[in-house]
Each structure stands twice: as C-alpha cells, then as structure tokens.
Amino acid sequence: MADSGWHPVRRTRTFEDVLAQIERRIAEDGLTVGDRLPAERHLAGQLGVSRSSVREALRVLETLGVVSSHAGRGPDAGAVLTSRPDSALTDLLRLHLGLASLELREVIDTRHMIEQWAASHAAAARADTSALADALSGMDRARTAEEFVEHDTAFHCAIADASGNRLVAAIMRSLRDSMCKYAVEAVERLGDTSILRTDHERILNAIDRGEAAEAARAVSDHLAHAYPSLFGQ
Amino acid sequence: MADSGWHPVRRTRTFEDVLAQIERRIAEDGLTVGDRLPAERHLAGQLGVSRSSVREALRVLETLGVVSSHAGRGPDAGAVLTSRPDSALTDLLRLHLGLASLELREVIDTRHMIEQWAASHAAAARADTSALADALSGMDRARTAEEFVEHDTAFHCAIADASGNRLVAAIMRSLRDSMCKYAVEAVERLGDTSILRTDHERILNAIDRGEAAEAARAVSDHLAHAYPSLFGQ
C-alpha cells in the first residue's frame, strides 16, 4: 500500500464502524443532499452501539461538511445530508497553517496555480463576469483594509466560480479564507491599492474578451503586485 | 462577512467552544507537531465541561488530521499533535463524490491542473526524479490493474512531491486516493497500458532535462490517453 495513510495496528473503533455503515447506506440507498439520516437514538439502536459512538461519527461527518444537524422536530430536524466542503477545507488549512506544518508560501503558490487555471478557463468558456464586476465595484467603496480584502476575496472567488469547477472553487475559497489575516497585512503594507484595482480590471477584461493567455498573465502579474516579497527572487 | 460559511443562528455548542480553546492554546503556547494535549479528563476539568464534549472536539481535530489519539500510558499516549492533512482531504473528497455533490469530471480537471503545474515546476527546479523512476519500474512489474494503478498513483504523487509544495502534494494524493476506484476501471477499459508507460517516460525525461513546457504538455497528453472520454470533446 502507498504510504499515504498508515494506521497503527488497532482494533477498529466503534464510531469508525458507524461511519462506514453510514457511508455505505448513503451509497446503497442513493441518499443525496437534503435527505435525512435516522435520529441518533434510532441509529444507535439499529447498529447496536451507544449513542455516544453515533454522535462521534456524526461529528466527523459534520466536520467534513457532509451532514448538518438541527435540533427540534420537523422536516429540518435531525442530521441532514448537505454539501459544504468549503468550511471543512478552510478549517483544515487554518489549523495546519497554525501548526506551521504548512507555510504561507505554499498556500500562495497553490492559489497562484488555481487562479491562473480558473481565469484562463473562464476566459475560454466566455463565462459570465457580472459577479466579478460586482466585486470590483465593491472594492471602490471599501473604506478599510478589511473591507477591501473582503471584496478582493469575492473577486477572486468569483474567478474560481466562473471556471465552472466546484472543487476548484471550493479550494480557492478555503485558501482565501484561511489566509485572510495575511491578506489584510499585505494590503496594509502596500498602502496604495490602486494598482490592485487596475489589475482586477485587466483580469476582468481579459476574461470578458475570451483571451485565456492574457487572463493567466494578468493573474500572475496581479499576485506579484500583491505579494512582492514572495515573487522577488 | 463573506457568504462562505453561514452558520444558522444557534448558541455555540460546547464542543465548539472546546475546539476554539484548544486551537487558541496551540497558537498561544506555540505547540507543534509531536507535542501532547492534556488528557481528555484533565481537559474536561480545566475547561469545566464534560468529557463527552472534549471527546467530540478531539474527534473533529482528528478528522482534520491535526491530532492522533493513542490509548495506554507513556510518551506516545494521549492526543498528540500531528500533521496528516492527506487523509482528511481524501475522506472529504470521497464522501462528496459519493454524495454526487462533486462530479468525476471536476476531480479529473483539478488533477490535470495540479499535475501540469507540478510537472513544470519540478522541471524548472531540476527536482530529483529518483522516486519517479522507482514508480516507473514498479509499473513494469505490476500484474493486475490494481497493482498497476497503485504504482501509477505513486508516480503521479511523486510528481507532486517533486514540486516541493506540500499543500499541492497533499491535494494530489487525496485526489488520486479518492478516485482510485475509477482509475482501476479506466485501466481495465483501456486494456493496453503500454501507452501510459510511454507517457510516463516522456514526463520523467522532460522533468529530468528541465523542460517545463514539454513536461506540462506530456502530462496533458497523458491524461487525454488515460481518460479519452473526458477529453474527446
């Protein structure tokens, strides 16, 4: 086996068993977003385990953005299947950045890769750019670095969305969210943000005109402007 | 706030509080990989919550690949900080693929992007290619489709590793792992794998000679060979 996930020799834990059962049920019963899982107590009874174990399994699924739990009674209550990979990815990146097991440089390089790809694909597909234009006008109204970064993030995520690939978009959103703090610092260090504004216009226009290569170049130049220290070498 | 992770109006759950406390402690105490968290019972006592809540928080951290729990006594026991983003990403992708909230096409496109980027970066950096050569020779010895895919996966992950970006490598590994099943099907459908073998040699040689553009082209051609149905249009 590949070395990717070596697990120590250990009896399967109960909640892992529950996890596998739930996953199997999702696959076999063709459950999809919006469907409900049985109540915790019922699941525990059906699987012959305690409620704690079921809860730990559900907690894992919730962490992975697969279910969402709501108390109370009615159609919205209980563990509902959802699709929220973004927050899971964000948490993952944030924690590993905090643990220093990932460096900012790596995150920004990854973002560079994604954004270039997304911009050129969006251009090639002649994607709708109204969301990008909205974010652009939002940046003009921004009065603080935080507000600026917020609209900047929206712009870049809109590029990823425009690529039409939801996985890429989710990764992009998580990357931005997890490095939000550093982005604010970068903007404050930069002072004048007009060049970023111009860069964005250039990206938007390239996508609008369907010029994939120019869109990729524009993204690359933009990141070099935003993080000069990482691209100086 | 950005729309990325809207949380319904709800009192913070206890385990979320514990989660935040642990994360804060990691950041403030500068804890890093290898350090131990207090025992569950102690943590519960310190934070004034029940052990169940602590356990649910630890389960989340374990899911995200940040801690690893071991029973018993001694230096290895307890919740130890680790850095295993790969399995978390793999689980996430696998589950969302199962939920049909992600399509195989999106995963393969993402892989295409990553692999092109990694190959050209590895070439530009004149990275060590011995791991790639090892995987290549492993493919020659493979006697079943599963074995073939295993070494194929190793080869492609080695490309990502050679790029020097751990985040990209982790994403690559997860993508491969989560679509392993489909890769076996693709190989079986293909029958003759010699063309894949030739493709790999071409990629390896391009990286070895530092030809970034050729490496990217070779990767692109290779994926077209492996998944002709997705690139025919």
Added chain:
DNA sequence: GACCACTGTATGGTCAGACCATACCTAAAT
C-alpha cells in the same frame, strides 16, 4: 547485577441513563 514476570495506573474507548433546550405537532380553548 541483569533479566523477567506481575501488578499498578493513567490513558483512550464505550456504554447506559438522565436531563435540558429546541421546535414542531396537536388538540383544546376562545
């Protein structure tokens, strides 16, 4: 003194049962 078997103990893993907060459902009261 070196080695080995036994016991103690701190740890995670699991279970059972209780209670609370929430939110819908229902039936009675107006």
Added chain:
DNA sequence: ATTTAGGTATGGTCTGACCATACAGTGGTC
C-alpha cells in the same frame, strides 16, 4: 378560524461507570 397550551421527537450535555491498552514500577529469579 384563531390562539394557546401541552405533548413529543429531536439534538446537546452531563455523569459515572466499566473495559482495553500499554507503560511504569516492583519484586522475584537467575
């Protein structure tokens, strides 16, 4: 028909217990 009060199923939390694991110490044996 509307309002209101109670019922009930749900998740969230807590308590306390017990088991399995694996190291740490203890004592005996050679």
